[in-house]
Amino acid sequence: MLDAKRIVVKVGSSSLTTAAGGIDPARVRRLVDVLAAVRARGAEVVLVSSGAIAAGLSPLGLARRPRGLAAQQAAASVGQGLLVHRYTEEFARHGLVTGQVLLTVDDVTRRAHYRNAHQTLAQLLDLGVVPVVNENDTVATHEIRFGDNDRLAALVAQMVHADLLVLLSDVDGLYDGNPATPGTTMLSDVRGEADLADVKTGSIGAAGVGTGGMVTKVEAARIATGAGIPVVLTSADNASAALAGERVGTHFHATGKRRPTRLLWLAHATEPKGRLELDAGAVRAVVSRGASLLAAGLTGVEGNFEAGDPVDLVDPDGRPVARGLVNFDAAEVPALVGRSSRQLRDDLGPGYGRVVVHRDDMVIL
Incomplete structure (x- = not known):
C-alpha cells in the first residue's frame, strides 16, 4: 500500500x-x-x-x-x-x-x-x-x-x-x-x-x-x-x-x-441496449477463439439499439457470454441472421459484409 x-x-x-x-x-x-x-x-x-x-x-x-x-x-x-x-x-x-x-x-x-x-x-x-x-x-x-x-x-x-x-x-x-x-x-x-x-x-x-x-x-x-x-x-x-x-x-x-x-469501460461501465442471440458455434468462436461475431452465427435479436451501442451476446440458453459494440442498428439485424458475409455483400451491398461485432470492440463476460 x-x-x-x-x-x-x-x-x-x-x-x-x-x-x-x-x-x-x-x-x-x-x-x-x-x-x-x-x-x-x-x-x-x-x-x-x-x-x-x-x-x-x-x-x-x-x-x-x-x-x-x-x-x-x-x-x-x-x-x-x-x-x-x-x-x-x-x-x-x-x-x-x-x-x-x-x-x-x-x-x-x-x-x-x-x-x-x-x-x-x-x-x-x-x-x-x-x-x-x-x-x-x-x-x-x-x-x-x-x-x-x-x-x-x-x-x-x-x-x-x-x-x-x-x-x-x-x-x-x-x-x-x-x-x-x-x-x-x-x-x-x-x-x-x-x-x-x-x-x-x-x-x-x-x-x-x-x-x-x-x-x-x-x-x-x-x-x-x-x-x-x-x-x-x-x-x-x-x-x-x-x-x-x-x-x-x-x-x-x-x-x-x-x-x-x-x-x-465496456465490461463494467456500460448498460446493454439489446441482445444478440448466438448459435453454439458462434459462442465457441467468440469465447474460445477470440473471433469477431459474424452474421452467420446469429439466431435472433432483442432490444432497440443503434450502431455503436453496447449489446450483450447470449448463448442458446439466453446467458450473456460477451458484451460488444454492435455495427448495425437493431432494425437491420433481422435481415442478417444466419447469412454469410458473401451473401450479404451480394444481396444488400458491400457495407453489409462487415462483422456484426468486432473482436476489438468486445469483452468476454
Missing part, C-alpha cells in the same frame, strides 16, 4: 455528516488531514465523496433524506456547494488545490464522455490538483441510486489507472454477517469468490443518510480487483492507519490483470 503512487479514496455520506444531516466540520478536517499526509509522501489522491444530499438536509430543515426525486435533487443542489466549499478550505490549509468533478452514468457509459472524463482527471492530477468526484445528483435520475458512489469509485479507479482503491465506511470491514450480531467475524483478506461464499451482506449504515451498504462495496471491490486494483475496505476512523499501510479492515486482493481502459 505504501508503494501506491495513485490512490482513489471513497468516503460515504454517513462518515462526513451528522445524524441530523449537515456537514460535520471535524470529520471533514480529519479526513483531509489524512489525505494531505498521503500527498506529502508523494502519492496522488482522487477523492470520491458522497454527501451532497446529506449536506443539504439541515439547511433545508429536512429531518431525513427525502424519498421524492425532486426533493433529493433540491437537497443535492444546496449541499454540493457546501460540501465542495468545505473541502476547498480544508485542503487549502495544506497548500493543496481541489477541483470538482461531477459525473453521471452517461459519463462512464458513453465512450466519448468517458474519454473526456478520463482526460480531465488526468490533467488535474498532472497539475497537482486533488480531484473531488461526486455524482451529479442535481440532474441525475436513477443515478442517485448508483450504489452510494461505491461502483463509481471503482470505475474512477480504473479510469485514472489507480494503484489502490480505499473504501471508507462507518463499518470497520467486511463481516460474515451483520456486525451487530454476536459471533460474526470480520474477514481480513478476500482473495477470490470462494472467500465470499458464506458472507451475508446487507445495507449496513448508522447515520441513515447514505444509500449504500456492504452489497455495493463488495460489488465495487469485485470490479476493481478484477481489473488488477487492490481494495481496502474499512471505517473512516481507520483511514489514517489504512493509508499508512497498517493491517486494518478487509483487504481485497487483485484477482485480474490490468486491461485497456476501453475494455474496462
Whole structure:
C-alpha cells in the first residue's frame, strides 16, 4: 500500500455528516488531514465523496433524506456547494488545490464522455490538483441510486489507472454477517469468490443518510480487483492507519490483470441496449477463439439499439457470454441472421459484409 503512487479514496455520506444531516466540520478536517499526509509522501489522491444530499438536509430543515426525486435533487443542489466549499478550505490549509468533478452514468457509459472524463482527471492530477468526484445528483435520475458512489469509485479507479482503491465506511470491514450480531467475524483478506461464499451482506449504515451498504462495496471491490486494483475496505476512523499501510479492515486482493481502459469501460461501465442471440458455434468462436461475431452465427435479436451501442451476446440458453459494440442498428439485424458475409455483400451491398461485432470492440463476460 505504501508503494501506491495513485490512490482513489471513497468516503460515504454517513462518515462526513451528522445524524441530523449537515456537514460535520471535524470529520471533514480529519479526513483531509489524512489525505494531505498521503500527498506529502508523494502519492496522488482522487477523492470520491458522497454527501451532497446529506449536506443539504439541515439547511433545508429536512429531518431525513427525502424519498421524492425532486426533493433529493433540491437537497443535492444546496449541499454540493457546501460540501465542495468545505473541502476547498480544508485542503487549502495544506497548500493543496481541489477541483470538482461531477459525473453521471452517461459519463462512464458513453465512450466519448468517458474519454473526456478520463482526460480531465488526468490533467488535474498532472497539475497537482486533488480531484473531488461526486455524482451529479442535481440532474441525475436513477443515478442517485448508483450504489452510494461505491461502483463509481471503482470505475474512477480504473479510469485514472489507480494503484489502490480505499473504501471508507462507518463499518470497520467486511463481516460474515451483520456486525451487530454476536459471533460474526470480520474477514481480513478476500482473495477470490470462494472467500465470499458464506458472507451475508446487507445495507449496513448508522447515520441513515447514505444509500449504500456492504452489497455495493463488495460489488465495487469485485470490479476493481478484477481489473488488477487492490481494495481496502474499512471505517473512516481507520483511514489514517489504512493509508499508512497498517493491517486494518478487509483487504481485497487483485484477482485480474490490468486491461485497456476501453475494455474496462465496456465490461463494467456500460448498460446493454439489446441482445444478440448466438448459435453454439458462434459462442465457441467468440469465447474460445477470440473471433469477431459474424452474421452467420446469429439466431435472433432483442432490444432497440443503434450502431455503436453496447449489446450483450447470449448463448442458446439466453446467458450473456460477451458484451460488444454492435455495427448495425437493431432494425437491420433481422435481415442478417444466419447469412454469410458473401451473401450479404451480394444481396444488400458491400457495407453489409462487415462483422456484426468486432473482436476489438468486445469483452468476454
